[in-house]
Amino acid sequence: MLGKDSVHSLDHRKLSDFLEKNLPETGALEEISKFGTGQSNPTYQLRTTTGKYVLRKKPPGKLLPSAHAVDREYRIIKALEKTSVPVPRTRMLCNDEDIIGTIFYLMDYVDGKIHWDPTLPDVSSSDRNDIYGQTVDVLAALHSIDVEKEGLLDFGKPGNYFQRQVGRWIKQYRAAETQEYKEIESLIAWLEKNMPDDDRMISIVHGDYRLYNMIFSHTENKILAVLDWELSTIGHPYADLAYQCMNWHIPKIGITPGLYGLNLNGTGIPTENEYVEAYCKKMGISDIPNWSFYLAFGFFRLAGIAQGVYKRSIMGNASADNAKELGAAVPILGKIALSIIER
Structure with missing residues (x-):
């Protein structure tokens, strides 16, 4: 207590x-x-x-x-x-x-386990494959829900989701800004200039679909509950997919360990391409154009979230103890996003 x-x-x-x-x-x-x-x-x-x-x-x-x-x-x-x-x-x-x-x-309260490290060091290669497969299955199930049938059309705004979200997160970032980072400024400019046309795809979007926001069963590789729906809305399904796939671009260092730079052969963990292909198969689509934009936006939004947490720590009302570490990660996230769009 x-x-x-x-x-x-x-x-x-x-x-x-x-x-x-x-x-x-x-x-x-x-x-x-x-x-x-x-x-x-x-x-x-x-x-x-x-x-x-x-x-x-x-x-x-x-x-x-x-x-x-x-x-x-x-x-x-x-x-x-x-x-x-x-x-x-x-x-x-x-x-x-x-x-x-x-x-x-x-x-x-849901009794289960949370996998904080996306490398899943404590389970077998077969279990890793099953766990990542479960995250694809649940994400596809979420994005396949009939929004109108569930009475959720008013849970988000109409129009170009990414255009709206980029604008929103720029405002959020500016409201929490404590110093200027050239990486973030370059990223904002790129996002505004490279906005994809609205393809009118909509779904429920979780907003923070990551492995550590899922509770798994103690006895099988089954998701018992997806947590932390604060950022959920009616939006574009690729936002969730890209946010999860950021794992493959974040190195295994710091407070958010990722998969970048690791040899995944034989680990049971899919490559980013394999993960996206599995999702596309579940959703009945062939490919995803403008993929670098969706990833870059995901990194900008994460930078905005981290900056907000850091700003709250300065104001004295952050909810966890490592807020300052998140603040230091903001320019790093911007740098990763720029490396993706410059490839």
């Missing part, structure tokens, strides 16, 4: 009284502990007399525009509960900021 002097501590008594009144089936609240991971929205495990639950809330303090939309996160998880995409079961959304200081939602 967090100390009362922590910027992210929760009022145990208030939350306990609220749950007892509004969700009596969750039992009496016994303990609150904050997950050490999760830079954006503070996340907590609640242990009660009936089991474990997870609480996600907005961070405290002044926030960047349109960021930390836990209400949107709740809505998309709720909608996906009845689809083939695995998500935790939601319990409720609380819009009353008087309970713990911000709005929050509650969902079931």
Whole structure:
């Protein structure tokens, strides 16, 4: 349980009284502990007399525009509960900021394991192949959902998704900017000049589809739940695919280990081309034009996220301890993106 002097501590008594009144089936609240991971929205495990639950809330303090939309996160998880995409079961959304200081939602705790390292050093080559295959299967399932049938057309805006997103992330980045990086400035200019035409493809987009946002079964290579839907929207499916494929361009160093520079022969881990081909086969398409643009945009958006976390650390309300390391990664991400588009 967090100390009362922590910027992210929760009022145990208030939350306990609220749950007892509004969700009596969750039992009496016994303990609150904050997950050490999760830079954006503070996340907590609640242990009660009936089991474990997870609480996600907005961070405290002044926030960047349109960021930390836990209400949107709740809505998309709720909608996906009845689809083939695995998500935790939601319990409720609380819009009353008087309970713990911000709005929050509650969902079931999913018992499983998270693979933090994309090289999967602790499993066999066969398991690695299965695990990466599962991520393709679930991504294709997500992108195949009928948005209109699920009542989610209003979950995103119409028009050119990438044009809209580039504009949005430029604004987000500028709002969090602490110094000028020439790599990022060059990347922004390139993205604005090389915008693909709108092909009118739309799907649910997760927004942060990475291996560490998935909970796998302890006993089989099966995804039990996809987590962290804060950036989800109705957009272009290639944004998710490219974001996952950034792994093949990030070296195995720092806080986000990647696959760049590794010899993948015999490891069971597919190459980037093999991964994209597997996705295309699942989706019934032949190839993906403008691939370098989608990758470059993914790196710019990640740089914007990292810069936002770093800015919040300066303001005193970052959710995790390695925010400064993320800030230092911003120009590096820009440099990787430039290397992709210059090939």
